Each structure stands twice: as structure tokens, then as C-alpha cells.
Amino acid sequence: MLARTPRLPPHSKTVAPAKGAEAVDVAAGLHLARAKDRPLVRALGTASEIGSWKSLLALSAGTYALGLLARDRRLAGAGRHMLEAGILAGVVKTSLKRTVHRTRPNVLMDEGFYARGWSGTSVGPWQSFPSGHSALSAAVACAAARAYPEIQAPAYAVATGVITAQVLRGAHFPADVLAGAAIGIAAEFAVDRLREGHRRPER
Template identity: 40%
Template sequence: MMPDVDLSVLKPGRHGLRDLFLALDDQVFAFAAERHWPAAEPILPRLSRSANHSVLWFATAAALAVSGTPRARRAAARGLASLGLASLTINTVGKRSVRRSRPALDAVPLGRRLKRQPVTTSFPSGHSASAAAFAAGIALESPVWGAVVAPVAFSVAMSRVYTGVHFPSDVLAGTALGVGAAFAVRYAARLRRRSQPDTEDD
């Protein structure tokens, strides 16, 4: 199936908004690549790898599930359901609808680069979508636990630009998709509760 949008090939003619968008994205990526962030260097690449295949989020959900509080367990379940919907959407629609090559790594320091580079298209960021979906799903059920998880999710999303595997707009699009998935799961859960028959005795 051919992608609906191809951001990897410049088309002939004038495409003002598209060209402006791509140029701005390149500039922000280059700015991030050229900045030296000593505190982030030992953390963000490892954090990015830990989120591969959502291992980080499954481990977090397991920790919440054994915490002993029903609300934490519900938050973990909601986070995983949101993550699942976001991942399904990314893999069946997102990556196939937009074709975009990964950023060139020339400006990214060697110490930041991942040992195994992704082979899928760049837009949108699946890691960012999963991180945002999981954190938003938890926050919608338990704001307290959501506040705990949100900084980690934000760091995972930022690590994708920091390590050079995504453009900033890839991360923003993935984040928006993830948050949308969390709200969709909440809406579905509410519909399910409303459809359940009342079991109270008359």
C-alpha cells in the first residue's frame, strides 16, 4: 500500500506550507543535536532503549498492579489499554499513511546514538505515542500516579529527538495520537459502564 503522504521526497513546484514545516523541523532537530546536555547523556539513550517494545511501561504497570490499591490497579489497566490502542493505530495507520525517512545522524554526537537504529519510517513516533498513551491513561484514572509517570513519559519522548531517531514533529504527532488514544479508551469504558444492566434489587 502506497503512503498517503510522502515527506521524504521534495515534489516539484511550490509547496509553501509543506516546505516551511520541513525546514522548521530540520532547524529544531539541528538545534537539539548541536546542544551539549551533560546531564542527559548518561540517561536519555538508556531510557529510550528501555521503552523498546513498551518494556518500561509493562514494568511500570506491574509495579502499580502490586501496589495494593484498587485505583492504582485500575490506572495500570487503563494505561496499558491506552498504550495498546495507540500502538495498534501507529502500526496499522500511522506508519503506513506517511512515509518519512529518519533524520541524518551527521550532527548527532556518537555517544547519543542508539546502537540499533530503527528501520521503520519516522512519522509518527511510536515510542512517543506509547509513552503519552500510557501516562495519559493513568492520569485520567489517577491524577496522582499520572503526575509520577508523566515526567518519565516526557523524557522518553524527548529522548527520541536527543538520540537522533526522530524529528520533533514526529514526537509531537506521536504524543497527540497517544493522548487521543487515552481519551478514546476512557470514552469506551464509560459507554461500557452505561450499557451494563442495573443489578440493584427493586
Template identity: 45%
Template sequence: MTQKTKNGRAEPIEKEPESAAEEAEQAEVEATMEVARHADHPAIKVLGFISEISDQPPAFTLATVAGLAGFLAGKPRLTEAGLRCFAALAVATAAKSMVKASVTRTRPFMLREHGHYDRRKGGPNDGPWNSFPSGHTANAVAVARAISRVYPQARAPAFAAAAAIGAIQVPRASHYPSDVVAGAAVGFAAEALVHRLWPEESEKNEVI
């Protein structure tokens, strides 16, 4: 499935959609191109830069720092939060990497800047072709859930931050909305698996 742009706007996909799914995909691509026209706006660039905190290197670093800080300061809850975040990130990273390696979907900026859109099984396993799913969103959701396990009072701000990180990926031309939704699902499932293997103390006591 390919699509080109003209003057920053998405042109109709050359091949007519053969199913409702393809028609929905075409509508999503065209809508994303309209939103991504603002990718160069200073506010979008700043928010996009801030969202990089959920990329793998900084996310794993922050989780590690939190765990070590908690251990050195004798704060077990902070240690647990750091470890839970690290574990959830590890599972989310493994899961999204498997999907990215098996599904090619060019990022919106490829269509916006180079007039190229491609979505198929297999293909290049490289950044510009790895739009699906959103790794930033997967990491943000996984961390938000992990933090809220240890600090329930932080649930609302943690999920608000995760939602903001996911939402900004579309106007910055890094992902399509369905990439963000899929990323959120990956993050949710990753943390759920960690929680199943590592239940909270109160749940352990209930089982006993």
C-alpha cells in the same frame, strides 16, 4: 524531499521549497540537525536509554506486571491502572503502526550519519524510515493519561515524564519535533478512546 549533511551539519535541501509547508519542514530538519549534533553526549545517551522504558516491549511488560501485581495483592486500583495502561498502549500501538506503514520519513540519525533524508507516502516500513510519528511519545502520553485516570495525584509527574521522554527523542536523533507532537496526539487520542469505552466508575454512576 531529500537533504544531505556535511560535517554533521544539514545542507540546504537540493530542491527549493515550493510551499510554506515545505519551507517549514526544511527549517525543522535543519534545526533538528543542529540539536542532534549533541546525540553522542553522555547525558543524552543516558536519558535516551531511560526513555526506552516507553518502547513497546517494556511498556507492555510494565503494564502487565502492574495489573497482575494489583490482582494478586488485592489492590483493585493498581489492577485497573495496569489494565488501562495496557489497553491504551494497544490502541496507540495499532494507530501509530498504521501511520508508520503509510508514511515514510527517515529518522534524523539517517541524515546525520548517512546524509540521507526522505519523506513521502508509502515506502519502506522499517525502523530507520519510520520516524513519523514517535511511538515512544505516543506510548508515554497514553500511559500518563491512563495512570492519571486512576491516580489523579500522579497526573503532574506522569505528564512530566511523558514530556521528558518526548523531548529527548530530538537531541538523540531519533525523531523530529513534529514526529513528537504527532506521537503525543496519537497517545492522547488512544487513551481517550479507551476512556470512552471504559469510563470511570464515578462517570458510570452519573449516567445512571
């Protein structure tokens, strides 16, 4: 059994999902998470922790360090790019979580209430939007694939698995993971453009 969600923050109140896109998103999230308590989905959720910020930043930093030690410029460059993209994605997603709050699907399913609004909160069950696992997984996968196109398929497959698991386990609604993935992709692209600008010779 999950622990009861702490009381609502002072600035929040229980609401009904608005009609339209939000209602569709909530309904889809509840439907996709209907098996969240089954052993297979729980195991998938545990495995998806490879997409946590601690795991991915450790992987990125480790890749960078290994590249430096091995004097492998390509590997070191990949690790640095993964690290920078992951950090930028993390900063953006954290900023959004501190700006808005939204309860996770498992709160609605297990405790019967849904809340969203301004501003953000540090209470985990109210940090559904956006998905941090999705943001960092997408950022790091895109960075790795850019450096090593030959691993593009498995890198994207792992990231997709992590992102999908967040919905199936009831941790995020579909819109949360889509927003997170978009943040990760944009962060990696921004870091690559910035690095490209630094590499471009002056005229």
C-alpha cells in the same frame, strides 16, 4: 559509529525537505540533535528506553496483574487502562509507519540524505514518523494519571523526558514526537470514553 542505513526501498527516493513547515521541522530537529553523540545525550537516550513498547506494555500488564493479585480494584483498573491505551496507541502509530516513510534525523546528519513519502517500510531508519516512544509514553502516562491524580506530575514529567530525548538523540524530528504524543493522548481519551460508556447504566 552507526551502521550504514540500508539502501532506499524501491518506492522511495531522496528528496529535499519542502519549504515551509517541513523545512522548519527538519532544521529544528537537526539543531536540537547537534549533541546526539555526546555521552550525556547517549545516556539520556538509553534511559528513555523506558518508553519503548516492550517496557511500557510490561509495566502496564504488571500493574494489572498486581492489582488482580492484591484484589485492589483501583490498581487493577489502572493497569488495564494503561494496557488498553498503550495497545491502541501502538496500533495507530504502527499503522501510520506502514503508511508513510520518513528518514530519521541521525540518517540525515550522519549519511547526508533525507527521504519521505508513501508508502511505509519495515526499515527502522525510515520509520521516523510518528514516534512510537512518544505515543506509548503519553498514552500510559495519561492513563496512570487519570487513575491516580496524585502522581500526575511525575507521570507527565517522565513521559515528557522520554519524548524530549527522542529529539535530542536524533531519533525523531519535532513533528514526529508531537504527532506521537497526540496519538497517545487521543488513544487514552478514546479508551476512557469507551470504558465510561460501558460503566454508564442503561436508562
